[in-house]
Amino acid sequence: TKHKIAVIAGDGIGQEVIPEGLRAVDAAAKKFGIEIEYTHFDWAHCGYYAEHGKMMPDDWFDQLKGFEAIFFGAVGWPATVPDHVSLRGSLLKFRRDFDLYVNLRPVRLMPGVPCPLAGRKPGDIDFYVVRENTEGEYSSIGGRMYEGTDREIVIQESVFTRHGVDRILKFAYDLAQSRPKKHLTSATKSNGIAITMPYWDERVEAMGKQYGDVKTDKYHIDILTAHFVLNPQRFDVVVAPNLFGDILSDLGPACAGTIGIAPSANLNPDRKLPSLFEPVHGSAPDIAGKNIANPVATIWSGAMMLDFLGNGNPKYKQAHDAILAAIEKVLVEGPKTPDLGGSGDTTSVGKAIAAAI
Amino acid sequence: TKHKIAVIAGDGIGQEVIPEGLRAVDAAAKKFGIEIEYTHFDWAHCGYYAEHGKMMPDDWFDQLKGFEAIFFGAVGWPATVPDHVSLRGSLLKFRRDFDLYVNLRPVRLMPGVPCPLAGRKPGDIDFYVVRENTEGEYSSIGGRMYEGTDREIVIQESVFTRHGVDRILKFAYDLAQSRPKKHLTSATKSNGIAITMPYWDERVEAMGKQYGDVKTDKYHIDILTAHFVLNPQRFDVVVAPNLFGDILSDLGPACAGTIGIAPSANLNPDRKLPSLFEPVHGSAPDIAGKNIANPVATIWSGAMMLDFLGNGNPKYKQAHDAILAAIEKVLVEGPKTPDLGGSGDTTSVGKAIAAAI
Numbered sequence: 001t002k003h004k005i006a007v008i009a010g011d012g013i014g015q016e017v018i019p020e021g022l023r024a025v026d027a028a029a030k031k032f033g034i035e036i037e038y039t040h041f042d043w044a045h046c047g048y049y050a051e052h053g054k055m056m057p058d059d060w061f062d063q064l065k066g067f068e069a070i071f072f073g074a075v076g077w078p079a080t081v082p083d084h085v086s087l088r089g090s091l092l093k094f095r096r097d098f099d100l101y102v103n104l105r106p107v108r109l110m111p112g113v114p115c116p117l118a119g120r121k122p123g124d125i126d127f128y129v130v131r132e133n134t135e136g137e138y139s140s141i142g143g144r145m146y147e148g149t150d151r152e153i154v155i156q157e158s159v160f161t162r163h164g165v166d167r168i169l170k171f172a173y174d175l176a177q178s179r180p181k182k183h184l185t186s187a188t189k190s191n192g193i194a195i196t197m198p199y200w201d202e203r204v205e206a207m208g209k210q211y212g213d214v215k216t217d218k219y220h221i222d223i224l225t226a227h228f229v230l231n232p233q234r235f236d237v238v239v240a241p242n243l244f245g246d247i248l249s250d251l252g253p254a255c256a257g258t259i260g261i262a263p264s265a266n267l268n269p270d271r272k273l274p275s276l277f278e279p280v281h282g283s284a285p286d287i288a289g290k291n292i293a294n295p296v297a298t299i300w301s302g303a304m305m306l307d308f309l310g311n312g313n314p315k316y317k318q319a320h321d322a323i324l325a326a327i328e329k330v331l332v333e334g335p336k337t338p339d340l341g342g343s344g345d346t347t348s349v350g351k352a353i354a355a356a357i
Numbered sequence: 358t359k360h361k362i363a364v365i366a367g368d369g370i371g372q373e374v375i376p377e378g379l380r381a382v383d384a385a386a387k388k389f390g391i392e393i394e395y396t397h398f399d400w401a402h403c404g405y406y407a408e409h410g411k412m413m414p415d416d417w418f419d420q421l422k423g424f425e426a427i428f429f430g431a432v433g434w435p436a437t438v439p440d441h442v443s444l445r446g447s448l449l450k451f452r453r454d455f456d457l458y459v460n461l462r463p464v465r466l467m468p469g470v471p472c473p474l475a476g477r478k479p480g481d482i483d484f485y486v487v488r489e490n491t492e493g494e495y496s497s498i499g500g501r502m503y504e505g506t507d508r509e510i511v512i513q514e515s516v517f518t519r520h521g522v523d524r525i526l527k528f529a530y531d532l533a534q535s536r537p538k539k540h541l542t543s544a545t546k547s548n549g550i551a552i553t554m555p556y557w558d559e560r561v562e563a564m565g566k567q568y569g570d571v572k573t574d575k576y577h578i579d580i581l582t583a584h585f586v587l588n589p590q591r592f593d594v595v596v597a598p599n600l601f602g603d604i605l606s607d608l609g610p611a612c613a614g615t616i617g618i619a620p621s622a623n624l625n626p627d628r629k630l631p632s633l634f635e636p637v638h639g640s641a642p643d644i645a646g647k648n649i650a651n652p653v654a655t656i657w658s659g660a661m662m663l664d665f666l667g668n669g670n671p672k673y674k675q676a677h678d679a680i681l682a683a684i685e686k687v688l689v690e691g692p693k694t695p696d697l698g699g700s701g702d703t704t705s706v707g708k709a710i711a712a713a714i
């Protein structure tokens with residue numbers, strides 16, 4: 001059986017890193033006898049918006065819903081389309097409409113990557129951020145009143161549902177339980193955000209009762225960001241509402257050296273709709289078109305995609321591990337992109353990783 | 358004229374650090390001929406709640422409104438009172454009802470403080486977080502529906518007003534304009550939080566037009582936290598909505614070594630109601646009662662209070678600077694509390710700083 005993958009490169013460096021991601025996935029697939037069929041889509045980017053006044057065709061859902069996964073670059077070109085228009089019209093729609101409720105983001109200090117934290121070495125930073133990906137602070141409810149006057153008021157509602165909270169907590173607890181440390185940290189802000197966040201805490205407590213072997217703790221998001229810098233070795237699985245997960249999954253990789261290598265999996269664990277795999281970084285207009293973007297985040301996301309496609313099949317796990325090993329090798333031996341202090345380019349790093357696989 | 362100051366030590370280490378703050382303020386006041394009269398209030402702590410079922414007496418506003426400033430320790434004792442109850446019933450009430458719309462938080466790498474970031478030295482990290490302190494995500498509007506069932510929904514509204522946004526931006530721009538670098542960074546998340554945050558961006562743009570000599574940039578909060586770790590030297594004045602300001606003002610001090618020394622001023626610049634000065638850290642139940650809490654944050658907050666009381670009078674500025682110089686001296690020479698790797702205690706550090714003044 002051939003796996004059907006939709007490929008959307010998007011804007012900016014998305015166009016440059018996606019080919020390298022495919023190169024690595026292909027190399028690993030070939031090695032382990034995995035068959036993949038790609039379909040490329042030339043929408044969900046700001047050029048399309050300029051022509052059509054929308055980010056995607058009206059039947060985008062139907063065009064994509066039959067794929068097993070979407071391999072996604074990045075969206076955003078604020079010089080021509082405001083970010084909230086381009087993102088709400090593409091990536092955020094995928095997350096919401098395909099119900100990709102898990103955003104899984106590994107944070108790992110890799111060999112060969114200079115760490116901004118003094119005295120940390122590979123092994124010291126190795127955890128997952130499990131981000132709720134469909135509700136919370138990223139809501140579409142709200143609006144303006146007294147627009148354009150001194151009395152102007154703008155309101156946006158954060159929405160937490162039992163359904164939405166419990167399923168992400170269950171995913172995070174299952175993950176924590178499968179790991180040697182069995183340790184779950186919940187990101188909250190119940191001392192200040194006094195309506196939704198105490199609810200989050202309650203659900204964590206309720207879910208935790210079903211996982212007696214998992215150690216649970218919770219931190220308010222302000223002090224949690226401090227501990228990411230001061231005590232990153234403390235974390236194993238960090239579960240967070242949408243906005244806090246967004247923050248922690250940029251901060252974590254920064255503490256581990258660079259967001260240029262951080263991957264993510266936007267998962268619908270039910271597998272009835274496509275899951276989406278993308279780098280954590282954005283379209284980076286400042287370096288777009290120069291072939292200097294770090295392709296590692298996208299390549300690593302490709303590895304996560306293979307693992308997901310396998311759904312427990314060891315062959316796919318091996319393909320994932322082979323990509324990770326190749327990434328580690330090239331991070332140590334080079335070539336490296338400028339964000340890691342190297343003088344390699346996107347293509348040469350991508351080719352080196354594919355060769356190492 | 359005697360300055361009338363209300364003193365509220367609160368919970369946990371608040372009780373231990375406030376006396377050291379007063380010791381330093383007294384030493385500086387004496388040296389520069391400043392007269393202060395303190396009134397101590399034994400409420401706004403969780404022990405009071407246990408007795409009275411509320412954090413403060415009903416006439417708290419009238420009792421406090423005549424003071425020039427409140428010198429505040431910390432509130433919170435989650436073992437007996439949930440944080441959202443204790444904080445909403447005290448600190449957050451002060452901020453809201455005294456309209457303390459500026460939360461001003463210096464972030465500075467001080468000599469003698471070990472920095473978790475590799476290769477950073479004093480001078481590399483020296484900026485202000487200007488946090489909106491009365492609205493935004495910290496709202497009292499919202500609630501639950503279908504409570505206790507699988508259909509449970511919890512909603513909380515973020516509220517941004519033109520009045521609230523413009524006044525904090527004006528304060529931040531004025532501050533940026535007064536500093537050599539004249540550089541303002543706005544914390545936003547307009548790509549994801551697509552109703553309120555684009556409004557914030559619009560108001561930043563509008564206000565920026567009135568400050569042609571100030572360089573403005575903006576970062577989404579996720580990547581901004583990454584830059585705090587990777588490029589802290591980049592910042593001068595960082596203005597942020599309430600929640601992001603809360604996060605950045607813990608993360609910034611962590612990058613500069615410890616939140617144990619981070620001070621804050623909750624200001625009502627109109628001076629018709631009392632402003633409030635407090636450490637950024639909380640009541641720290643885990644180390645309370647041991648006399649090992651770092652008193653520097655509170656002492657530095659006391660220095661900010663003196664500066665505020667002076668309202669431009671150079672004598673008060675000198676008193677502020679004398680406290681800062683004493684803090685720097687003791688951070689270098691010791692004694693130090695355990696959070697800075699020392700074996701001194703709260704009292705000995707406080708006494709050393711007072712002596713150095």
Ligand SMILES: CC(C)[C@H](C(=O)O)[C@@H](O)C(=O)O
Nearest residue numbers: 191192222444449603637639
């Ligand atoms: C205690 C808490 C409610 C408070 C806040 O979130 O504002 C604290 O973290 C702060 O930064 O002053």
Ligand SMILES: CC(C)[C@H](C(=O)O)[C@@H](O)C(=O)O
Nearest residue numbers: 087092246280282548549579
């Ligand atoms: C681009 C933006 C809307 C997005 C988010 O906030 O989720 C991004 O930061 C991410 O982390 O995937």
